[in-house]
Amino acid sequence: MASQNLSGGDIFGGGEGMIPSAVGGYEPIVITDADVESNLKSLSQFEIYWRRFRRHRLALIGAGTLLLLVLMAIFAPLITPGVGPTTVPAFELGVPLGGAAHPPTLDNFPWRIFGTTNMLNYSILAQITYGARVSLLVSFLSAVFTTIIGTVIGSVSGYFGGWVDNLMMRITDVFLSIPLLPLLITIAAIYAGSGSVESIIVILSIFSWAGISRLVRSLILSLREVEFVEAAKAVGVRDWRIIFRHILPNVLSPVIVTLTLFIATFVSLEATLDFLGLGIKYPTISWGNMLTNAQNDLLVGDWWWAFFPGLFLVITVLAVNFIGDGLRDALDVRTRID
Amino acid sequence: MAITEVSQNQQGAAPPAGSDALIDVRNLVKYYPVTGGIFKTKVADVKAVDDISFSIKRGETFGLVGESGCGKSTAGRAILRLHEPTSGSVYYDGTDITKLSPGEMKKLRSKLQIIFQDPYSSLNPRMPVSDIIGEGLIAQGFRNRREREEIIAFYLKKVGLRPEYARRFPHEFSGGQRQRIGIARALALKPAFVVADEPVSALDVSIQSQVLNLLRELQGEFNLTYLFIAHNLPVVEYISDRVGVMYLGKMVEIAESKTLYHMPLHPYSAALLSAAPSPDPTVRRQRIILVGDVPSPLNPPSGCRFHTRCPIAQQICSEQEPPLVDKTGDGHYAACHFSDRVDALIKGQTTIVRGAVIAQQGATEQRLVQASDTESAAL
Numbered sequence: 271m272a273s274q275n276l277s278g279g280d281i282f283g284g285g286e287g288m289i290p291s292a293v294g295g296y297e298p299i300v301i302t303d304a305d306v307e308s309n310l311k312s313l314s315q316f317e318i319y320w321r322r323f324r325r326h327r328l329a330l331i332g333a334g335t336l337l338l339l340v341l342m343a344i345f346a347p348l349i350t351p352g353v354g355p356t357t358v359p360a361f362e363l364g365v366p367l368g369g370a371a372h373p374p375t376l377d378n379f380p381w382r383i384f385g386t387t388n389m390l391n392y393s394i395l396a397q398i399t400y401g402a403r404v405s406l407l408v409s410f411l412s413a414v415f416t417t418i419i420g421t422v423i424g425s426v427s428g429y430f431g432g433w434v435d436n437l438m439m440r441i442t443d444v445f446l447s448i449p450l451l452p453l454l455i456t457i458a459a460i461y462a463g464s465g466s467v468e469s470i471i472v473i474l475s476i477f478s479w480a481g482i483s484r485l486v487r488s489l490i491l492s493l494r495e496v497e498f499v500e501a502a503k504a505v506g507v508r509d510w511r512i513i514f515r516h517i518l519p520n521v522l523s524p525v526i527v528t529l530t531l532f533i534a535t536f537v538s539l540e541a542t543l544d545f546l547g548l549g550i551k552y553p554t555i556s557w558g559n560m561l562t563n564a565q566n567d568l569l570v571g572d573w574w575w576a577f578f579p580g581l582f583l584v585i586t587v588l589a590v591n592f593i594g595d596g597l598r599d600a601l602d603v604r605t606r607i608d
Numbered sequence: 609m610a611i612t613e614v615s616q617n618q619q620g621a622a623p624p625a626g627s628d629a630l631i632d633v634r635n636l637v638k639y640y641p642v643t644g645g646i647f648k649t650k651v652a653d654v655k656a657v658d659d660i661s662f663s664i665k666r667g668e669t670f671g672l673v674g675e676s677g678c679g680k681s682t683a684g685r686a687i688l689r690l691h692e693p694t695s696g697s698v699y700y701d702g703t704d705i706t707k708l709s710p711g712e713m714k715k716l717r718s719k720l721q722i723i724f725q726d727p728y729s730s731l732n733p734r735m736p737v738s739d740i741i742g743e744g745l746i747a748q749g750f751r752n753r754r755e756r757e758e759i760i761a762f763y764l765k766k767v768g769l770r771p772e773y774a775r776r777f778p779h780e781f782s783g784g785q786r787q788r789i790g791i792a793r794a795l796a797l798k799p800a801f802v803v804a805d806e807p808v809s810a811l812d813v814s815i816q817s818q819v820l821n822l823l824r825e826l827q828g829e830f831n832l833t834y835l836f837i838a839h840n841l842p843v844v845e846y847i848s849d850r851v852g853v854m855y856l857g858k859m860v861e862i863a864e865s866k867t868l869y870h871m872p873l874h875p876y877s878a879a880l881l882s883a884a885p886s887p888d889p890t891v892r893r894q895r896i897i898l899v900g901d902v903p904s905p906l907n908p909p910s911g912c913r914f915h916t917r918c919p920i921a922q923q924i925c926s927e928q929e930p931p932l933v934d935k936t937g938d939g940h941y942a943a944c945h946f947s948d949r950v951d952a953l954i955k956g957q958t959t960i961v962r963g964a965v966i967a968q969q970g971a972t973e974q975r976l977v978q979a980s981d982t983e984s985a986a987l
Contacts, residue, residue: 289765302613306754307760307769309738339776497730500690502789505744505797506717515743519734603733 280372292394313554315519322600330594339586355400355555358391374574385574387563394397394578397555401579404556405572406586408540413532415475420482421525427483428490438489445480452538453477455548470549474536482528489521523601526573530594534587559581629663629699630833631687631801636660636696638679638686642906646786655905656682658857661932666851669827669834671848671865673841675881677902679857680837681725682795684803687835689713694813700801706866718748725806727786731778737764738774748797763792767822782917784815788822796824803835808843820847841884845869853877855915857905859932862941871951872936873942876914878954894956912945920949935954 289299323329342349353359359381374385383396419558427438457473492514503511542559544547552559556578564576618923622821632717632756657679664670678963689705705716722984724730730739731740741763742756761771767788778786794802804823808816810960824847828878836845844865851868853861855877861874872878879896903909909916914938915925932943944950 289768293797299762299765301758301761301765301771306757307758308772309761309774310754315734394748497724498732501722501724501734501793502743503690503729504688504720504722505715505793506714506747508714508747509741512749515735516732553902604779 323596326599327595328592329337332592335585335589339402342399343454346399346403349399353396355397356392356553357496358481359393383568384578394575398578398582401555401557401560404467404550404554405537405540407537407608408467410532411471412474412536413529414480416532417482417525417529420479421486424483424486425490428487442480442483450477454543470540484519493517493520505567527594527598530590534590537583539584548605623867628665628703630666631664633687634697636663636686637694638682638691639694651959652906655674655908656856657686660850660859662859662862664833664835667831668849669836669847671844671851672835672837672854673839673844673851674854678854680854681805684805684835688803689724718797720801720807721797721799722803723790723794723807726810727783727790730790731786732776736777737789738820741796744797747754763796767792783811784819786935787811787819801833805837807842856902859941867940873940873947874944875918875920875950875953878950894954901954913985920946920953
């Protein structure tokens with residue numbers, strides 16, 4: 271029956287392994303080394319991602335800047351040897367305290383490059399390098415924890431469905447419906463005594479994951495039903511491989527992009543909390559509480575105490591946003607690599 | 609005939625399976641539970657496929673038609689156990705695959721393949737073509753990368769694509785090319801049976817014919833058996849040897865393709881055929897216009913499921929479900945109490961009555977009888 275159908279047209283047929291020839295008639299399919307060689311050399315996924323990222327100039331600048339900031343935080347004691355955020359540099363010891371802040375100058379390089387504080391003649395340079403540790407640590411860790419909590423809850427919810435999904439999404443609803451800042455103010459007020467770095471990280475991560483869990487859940491719900499997952503099942507691919515090769519890669523790229531944006535959000539959120547006096551407490555220095563301490567100085571015109579921590583905050587947020595932008599392009603398969 | 613009686617008793621009406629049947633579907637049922645309330649208890653079933661039986665011969669193309677939501681795609685997926693059937697059996701080459709363990713099923717997967725409707729969502733956008741096609745090969749035990757690439761290159765050439773396309777990603781291809789990749793993925797495992805789930809309905813007309821011809825060509829070359837699901841009747845007529853018509857989860861008619869198109873024995877098939885546009889503008893045909901929507905598969909009508917929209921329905925149609933029986937003795941199955949009146953319906957010798965069927969029953973019956981009298985007199 272089927273072979274009779276085939277006789278209906280001369281445009282096909284030709285038998286096993288034959289294809290229509292360019293010169294008419296049929297020719298056998300010949301697979302040469304050349305057909306296969308180039309495919310064997312194809313790039314791995316990470317090489318492809320890196321090549322795409324590399325082409326994004328702003329993202330590279332952002333990544334470079336962020337690397338410098340991280341190095342600055344790690345090597346703070348080497349940048350300002352012998353001078354901590356709350357240490358008075360030796361040459362300042364004779365200078366009277368209070369009201370005698372120095373504007374940025376190259377004298378006594380590098381201690382006064384960003385100026386000094388007016389209270390105790392602390393070096394703003396030292397405060398910024400040490401403050402970077404706290405600010406970057408809080409924002410990176412909070413963003414990572416937020417993403418992990420959100421991804422796990424969203425995946426479980428989307429994958430298992432049913433009452434598990436229902437329960438988790440109602441909890442998510444609760445977290446989504448609370449306005450973040452008033453809540454953080456309340457929690458921080460209860461915590462007020464400590465104001466430690468750890469507590470700020472915990473507070474930020476616990477109250478920010480709801481959005482990500484919604485995102486991940488919706489992605490998994492739609493991916494579970496998508497035809498390429500069915501196709502993979504139809505060719506006998508194992509469940510774990512379907513999860514790791516088909517579902518997760520399609521979930522991870524939006525999640526990674528969201529993660530970078532969370533870093534930027536948390537850098538400024540942590541600064542906001544500090545500024546409101548609810549975050550990291552003196553004598554631990556962060557960029558946020560430097561701004562808090564600078565409030566009165568701004569009024570008398572000592573702009574440098576507020577300007578430099580603010581500048582570093584802006585640079586960090588911009589750098590991370592550029593990286594997020596670059597990652598979005600790098601992880602998008604539609605971006606060409608060459 | 610004995611077999612026919614048995615199947616009548618089963619209410620499922622399995623057409624007798626010949627020894628040459630590659631796929632034999634028996635009383636296949638697929639319900640999707642609908643849950644509601646706080647505790648997510650089951651409140652109803654969507655009866656997507658409700659007790660269908662048919663068999664497909666080796667090397668044959670079996671077309672499955674019906675309007676959207678009639679359960680034809682669900683049937684295709686349930687046969688492959690992509691969606692686990694609620695009950696019923698599917699015999700592949702004599703083995704009931706619904707009873708196989710996951711491990712045994714995985715081994716058999718290479719023999720049972722599927723081509724999807726949507727060439728966009730059926731290819732993972734993050735995978736290059738060589739991974740898309742090669743994945744099944746890995747799953748079936750081809751560990752050597754070079755060997756895989758050779759097989760991939762072979763099938764890419766076979767479906768009319770260049771082997772170097774293997775490095776590209778799906779978004780770099782047109783719809784027709786993507787569908788060819790989907791076909792290559794299915795073929796690379798050397799299947800015996802392929803479910804083609806509306807493989808051309810997402811493509812534009814010029815590409816449709818290319819892909820249809822490719823499917824026919826491959827069928828001859830690899831000795832494939834197709835279950836061809838579609839709603840485009842001319843396409844199904846072109847490619848199928850036999851056709852099954854589904855309505856609301858039930859199989860209402862099975863016949864040789866030519867027979868069905870010239871002499872349908874179920875009013876629903878007749879209505880479907882009359883709705884298909886003809887390329888010949890001089891042909892005037894009686895249109896059988898169905899009124900209303902398909903009833904909900906949550907709560908299908910009693911008796912014959914088509915009786916709410918059937919132009920020739922009678923009292924009995926709402927009371928008794930007509931079994932799918934061989935009406936002509938040569939393999940033309942129809943599930944209709946009045947299949948002998950369908951011909952008159954097509955020729956426009958019946959006044960179309962809709963809605964208040966039962967109220968007008970007497971009058972309708974009379975007209976119908978007259979119609980069939982005229983018919984026999986003409987003969």
